[in-house]
Amino acid sequence: MKIMRVEKTLVSTNRIGELGHRPLLVVTDKPGGTPQVAVDAIGCIPGDWVICVGSSAAREAAGSKSYPSDLTIVGIIDQWSAE
Amino acid sequence: MKIMRVEKTLVSTNRIGELGHRPLLVVTDKPGGTPQVAVDAIGCIPGDWVICVGSSAAREAAGSKSYPSDLTIVGIIDQWSAE
Amino acid sequence: MKIMRVEKTLVSTNRIGELGHRPLLVVTDKPGGTPQVAVDAIGCIPGDWVICVGSSAAREAAGSKSYPSDLTIVGIIDQWSAE
Amino acid sequence: MKIMRVEKTLVSTNRIGELGHRPLLVVTDKPGGTPQVAVDAIGCIPGDWVICVGSSAAREAAGSKSYPSDLTIVGIIDQWSAE
Amino acid sequence: MKIMRVEKTLVSTNRIGELGHRPLLVVTDKPGGTPQVAVDAIGCIPGDWVICVGSSAAREAAGSKSYPSDLTIVGIIDQWSAE
Numbered sequence: 001m002k003i004m005r006v007e008k009t010l011v012s013t014n015r016i017g018e019l020g021h022r023p024l025l026v027v028t029d030k031p032g033g034t035p036q037v038a039v040d041a042i043g044c045i046p047g048d049w050v051i052c053v054g055s056s057a058a059r060e061a062a063g064s065k066s067y068p069s070d071l072t073i074v075g076i077i078d079q080w081s082a083e
Numbered sequence: 084m085k086i087m088r089v090e091k092t093l094v095s096t097n098r099i100g101e102l103g104h105r106p107l108l109v110v111t112d113k114p115g116g117t118p119q120v121a122v123d124a125i126g127c128i129p130g131d132w133v134i135c136v137g138s139s140a141a142r143e144a145a146g147s148k149s150y151p152s153d154l155t156i157v158g159i160i161d162q163w164s165a166e
Numbered sequence: 167m168k169i170m171r172v173e174k175t176l177v178s179t180n181r182i183g184e185l186g187h188r189p190l191l192v193v194t195d196k197p198g199g200t201p202q203v204a205v206d207a208i209g210c211i212p213g214d215w216v217i218c219v220g221s222s223a224a225r226e227a228a229g230s231k232s233y234p235s236d237l238t239i240v241g242i243i244d245q246w247s248a249e
Numbered sequence: 250m251k252i253m254r255v256e257k258t259l260v261s262t263n264r265i266g267e268l269g270h271r272p273l274l275v276v277t278d279k280p281g282g283t284p285q286v287a288v289d290a291i292g293c294i295p296g297d298w299v300i301c302v303g304s305s306a307a308r309e310a311a312g313s314k315s316y317p318s319d320l321t322i323v324g325i326i327d328q329w330s331a332e
Numbered sequence: 333m334k335i336m337r338v339e340k341t342l343v344s345t346n347r348i349g350e351l352g353h354r355p356l357l358v359v360t361d362k363p364g365g366t367p368q369v370a371v372d373a374i375g376c377i378p379g380d381w382v383i384c385v386g387s388s389a390a391r392e393a394a395g396s397k398s399y400p401s402d403l404t405i406v407g408i409i410d411q412w413s414a415e
Contacts, residue, residue: 072317304390
């Protein structure tokens, strides 16, 4: 799993129905890093350092085997400092 | 999921039958970035910033479990500026 | 999916039975790029620019769910110029 | 599989239920490398060099097909020196 | 699939039972490249250039759908010279 920081919520009005209304968050692996989009299965706020699972495990972690996610937030890290 | 920009439509007359007639789009993660090919499940136009799902989730997002996609556009981002 | 160029056929006499006799091609994403091996599901010749699907979709695209491929050529691009 | 070194335990109190209480470890591929998070299926201690399996194989290696892992430690290497 | 060179056997006494006794080999994509670990489904020796399959296809190529591999050697290349 990857260690990422939550930057902000991503607004995408025009999306496929399978995504439902789950929040999509912009995450980066370090300040200035390439932003990616993760499905929030926990309830995070910007600034949180989180654990993101990818690969096929991201689907079930997002709630169901058919959920179209390849990156899902599965935990908030209690303490983390980027180096 | 990755944040990509739609560049143009990709024409591939000679393709396997499983791809059907779904539009294939050239996308990049930044200006001058390596172009990739994504299946359009939404209806995008060049210039749109979109959310692309990869891994095994790309198949079902493209319409069925047996669709041969590893990158599918699942949403258009309302507002995005590349930095 | 990735955009790759077919370089040549790869000869591997000693291979697992599941690979069968499908042609294996050496492909690169750009001149001088790292060569990879793709299963040809179309019928390509060296110099063709092709669409390669990876991840779990590569298996079914190669003909069956149990085919051991992680990179399968699913289409030939009508026109492409590497930049 | 990847060769990684165990750095420390990762504490994440707020996590999805599917992760259970399996230990999560911070691993790196080299000193100063990007830290990642792996599920420990063996019983490791900091300093161990380990074999980490990714992709969909990480799920079953962690104990069940529905376990949300994309990186699982499946073996401790008897002797390894990073170069 | 990736083109890799077999470096040596990897000894891991403490491993999960699902790995069984299949040989684990250290492979690199080029001299000095990052070493990875592959399951040998062929019977290779150090110095062989081999075809490695990753993703979910690595599991079945290693012998069964539940085998915890994400990189399996599926063929030996007859002739290869690294450039």
